[in-house]
Amino acid sequence: xxxxxxxxxxxxxxxxxxxxxxxxxxxxxxxxxxxxxxxxxxxxxxxxxxxxxxxxxxxxxxxxxxxxxxxxxxxxxxxxxxxxxxxxxxxxxxxxxxxxxxxxxxxxxxxxxxxxxxxxxxxxxxxxxxxxxxxxxxxxxxxxxxxxxxxxxxxxxxxxxxxxxxxxxxxxxxxxxxxxxxxxxxxxxxxxxxxxxxxxxxxxxxxxxxxxxxxxxxxxxxxxxxxxxxxxxxxxxxxxxxxxxxxxxxxxxxxxxxxxxxxxxx
Ligand SMILES: [Zn+2]
Numbered sequence: 001x002x003x004x005x006x007x008x009x010x011x012x013x014x015x016x017x018x019x020x021x022x023x024x025x026x027x028x029x030x031x032x033x034x035x036x037x038x039x040x041x042x043x044x045x046x047x048x049x050x051x052x053x054x055x056x057x058x059x060x061x062x063x064x065x066x067x068x069x070x071x072x073x074x075x076x077x078x079x080x081x082x083x084x085x086x087x088x089x090x091x092x093x094x095x096x097x098x099x100x101x102x103x104x105x106x107x108x109x110x111x112x113x114x115x116x117x118x119x120x121x122x123x124x125x126x127x128x129x130x131x132x133x134x135x136x137x138x139x140x141x142x143x144x145x146x147x148x149x150x151x152x153x154x155x156x157x158x159x160x161x162x163x164x165x166x167x168x169x170x171x172x173x174x175x176x177x178x179x180x181x182x183x184x185x186x187x188x189x190x191x192x193x194x195x196x197x198x199x200x201x202x203x204x205x206x207x208x209x210x211x212x213x214x215x216x217x218x219x220x221x222x223x224x225x226x227x228x229x230x231x232x233x234x235x236x237x238x239x240x241x242x243x244x245x246x247x248x249x250x251x252x253x254x255x256x257x258x259x260x261x262x263x264x265x266x
Contacts (some may be wrong), residue, residue, distance in 0.1 A: 007033050007041060007167065008054035014094065015043060019050025023096040023174060029159075032073035032091045033083055038062050042080065044071030075135035081146050082140035085165055090163040092170040097159035100181035105154035111181060114196045119180050120204040121211050123152050126177055131156035137230040150179045246247050 012029050018024050018031075029049050032042040040060045040136055047056060058069035062084065064077055064232060080093045104111060111119075111126035119126075129146040145181040146153045152162040152173050154233070164170035187193035194203070214240065 003037050004035055004041070004053070007035060008057055009197070010167045011041060011043065011057060012052045012054055012239065013015045013166050015049035015052045017171065018094070018096050018174070019048060021098075021175070021178075023098040023178060024049055025097070026254050029094075029096040030076050030166060031092070031171075032074070032077070032080045034090070035059075039067065040080070040084070042073045042077055044069070045074050047071070065119070076139070078135070078137055078140040079143060079161065082144055083161070086144050086148050087163060088187050089165070091165050092167040093161065093163045094167070094170040095159060095161045095172050096174055098174065098178035098181070099179050100185050101154060102158070103185070104181050105159060106157050108156055110154060111177070111184060113153070113193070114201045114204075115193045115194075116180060116183065117204055118200060119176070122211075122213055123173065123176060123209050126148070126152050126154060126180070128154040129161075131158065132157060184207075 011033060012033055015029075018029050023029065024064035027046050027048055030043045030045075031049070032040050035039050038061050040062070041057050042054050042060060043052060044058055051239055056071055058070070058071055058073040059067045060073055060077065061067055062081060064081055065074070066073065079095065083090055085092050094141050101111070107130060108128065110128045114120045114125075124186065127150055129143040132142040138156070139158075142152060147161070147163065151164060152160065154160055154177075159172060162170050162177065164173055184193055
């Protein structure tokens, strides 16, 4: 049986870490943990996550009705409830605005290429959910399709959401996303990251099991071949688009070349 008091302490501790690491500013961010089939503990709205008390947490049911606690739950609770609905395996959700990852989300650049071995074997691709107004049902709906296939995703022009089997698991994924985004940022400053080849990626996929990675929830990268779940894959459209744009670029180059040759022959 889950120890509710311990879970409350863990939520407070993860809130403290989110704030200390600068993953949230002021009252931003929110954390929740599903403690039974129809009970969720969530951080209250309007409170800095760095200085929470265990008795401030709000207990809700899956519809968002408050069962216990005098504060109002986080304004992003609809997004948390949508994730629990889409992913029965998830027991905790963490949402924050870490600087580098949110920078990528704001520039609309997904962290979806396979670049770092650690990320390929743990999180896989980190897609972007389309922009929707925070705290609305639209935001909750915007992440459904993405979170079905990913434990971590960027929220366009907003931040990051991660989920896991307990609050520390979800929190560590947030740390991992931000650390990765920082590395990719530095690599881009140094001339650009080298993407791993499909052969290198396949070898990493083979050791994912050793890491206990749930492959259904941690999608492959743009170079993936076996992990892709086709039209349901959050990266599928982009993969096809990048393929099309590569073809389009080739066609443009060939047309320009033909024009040059004709010009020379004239
Ligand atoms: Zn937010």
